[in-house]
Amino acid sequence: MGAPKQKWTQEEEAALKAGVIKHGAGKWRTILKDPEFSGVLYLRSNVDLKDKWRNMSVMANGWGSRDKARLAVKRVPQVPKQDENSIALSTVVHSDEDIVDAKPLVDSNDTPKVPIPKRSIVRLDNLIFEAIVSLKEPGGSNKTTIATYIEEQYWAPTDFKRLLSAKLKYLTANGKLIKVKRKYRIAPTPAFPDRRRNPSMLLLDGRQRVFPKVEKDDTHMLTKSQIDLELEKMRNMTPQEAAAAAAQAVDEAEAAIAEAEEAAREAEAAEADAEVAQAFAAAAVKTLKGRSNPKMMIRA
DNA sequence: AGGATGCTCAAAGGACCAGA
DNA sequence: TCTGGTCCTTTGAGCATCCT
Numbered sequence: 001m002g003a004p005k006q007k008w009t010q011e012e013e014a015a016l017k018a019g020v021i022k023h024g025a026g027k028w029r030t031i032l033k034d035p036e037f038s039g040v041l042y043l044r045s046n047v048d049l050k051d052k053w054r055n056m057s058v059m060a061n062g063w064g065s066r067d068k069a070r071l072a073v074k075r076v077p078q079v080p081k082q083d084e085n086s087i088a089l090s091t092v093v094h095s096d097e098d099i100v101d102a103k104p105l106v107d108s109n110d111t112p113k114v115p116i117p118k119r120s121i122v123r124l125d126n127l128i129f130e131a132i133v134s135l136k137e138p139g140g141s142n143k144t145t146i147a148t149y150i151e152e153q154y155w156a157p158t159d160f161k162r163l164l165s166a167k168l169k170y171l172t173a174n175g176k177l178i179k180v181k182r183k184y185r186i187a188p189t190p191a192f193p194d195r196r197r198n199p200s201m202l203l204l205d206g207r208q209r210v211f212p213k214v215e216k217d218d219t220h221m222l223t224k225s226q227i228d229l230e231l232e233k234m235r236n237m238t239p240q241e242a243a244a245a246a247a248q249a250v251d252e253a254e255a256a257i258a259e260a261e262e263a264a265r266e267a268e269a270a271e272a273d274a275e276v277a278q279a280f281a282a283a284a285v286k287t288l289k290g291r292s293n294p295k296m297m298i299r300a
Numbered sequence: 301a302g303g304a305t306g307c308t309c310a311a312a313g314g315a316c317c318a319g320a
Numbered sequence: 321t322c323t324g325g326t327c328c329t330t331t332g333a334g335c336a337t338c339c340t
Contacts, residue, residue, distance in 0.1 A: 005317065005326055029309060033321080050310065055325065 006043060008052055015040040016049055016056075025053055086103055128167060128177070140178070140185030143168060 008016075019041075028046035031037055041049070112190030131149040132141050141149075145162055168177065168184060177184045 004328065007325080026310065046309070047311095047328080051326065054312090132303095187336095 011040055013052070013056070016052055019049070020053060054124065128164070129186060132184060142184070144182065
């Protein structure tokens with residue numbers, strides 16, 4: 001082999017985790033270019049990141065790399081991007097979010113089988129932001145317009161309207177959206193959010209940031225001069241300071257992952273409850289269908 | 301407008317090395 | 321010898337640009 005083996009340090013691993021949380025798995029080039037991580041990951045290529053993330057995911061699944069290689073589906077032609085992201089992070093970052101899904105993403109074994117269209121799986125709040133941004137309506141967009149936009153762009157579930165209303169309400173309550181005369185527009189976001197408090201910050205469409213779960217007294221807007229000051233500070237960082245910042249990012253990322261894993265466990269429990277409820281409902285329907293006389297049904 | 305071409309990026313699989 | 325970790329190569333999708 002050409003290059004000598006370079007063992008991944010804890011710092012690099014943490015930077016990778018933080019990068020995946022920030023940009024998503026599969027965005028290896030983006031992570032490498034991110035000044036927040038490039039200082040730590042400068043020795044790594046995008047392929048290295050991908051390989052390391054693959055290893056880390058394999059370990060998390062409890063499979064050895066050889067086991068996984070054997071079990072791996074034989075090279076489906078270019079499974080769409082975001083796939084690994086959705087597999088690896090769906091129980092981490094996205095676990096507490098509504099998902100708009102075009103096709104079944106995984107089967108019961110969490111094994112991807114069906115090639116998924118590019119825009120197949122997205123979070124509803126991201127869609128709402130995307131709709132508002134794309135529609136560019138003065139004063140914001142109303143619910144109907146947003147719904148129409150999303151339905152045109154994505155496959156929407158049957159109870160989509162209800163989900164949308166709930167989500168709009170939630171986002172407005174959280175201060176992420178501003179509602180004026182039935183129109184919604186995006187609330188201004190802090191330029192340099194405290195990521196310890198907003199660890200699951202996500203990048204929307206490479207341009208706009210979404211900050212889930214903003215605590216009431218948790219936001220602070222920065223003025224332009226403050227932003228300039230922050231930028232200047234970053235530029236003047238010594239390697240040691242940059243390393244310290246990276247280490248801090250690592251801690252934050254790990255805390256975020258732990259949090260997300262907890263949320264995922266809760267989601268799984270909720271799913272199990274829902275399955276039980278569904279089974280009861282199905283049994284009830286079956287019982288009722290078994291009765292030939294409709295009047296009897298009503299009385300029953 | 302739309303087809304051809306080239307570039308970039310990511311996924312996947314295999315090769316290789318080191319340690320248990 | 322086996323297994324895990326890292327590196328390398330191949331393949332294909334997406335995108336931008338150029339040309340007809």
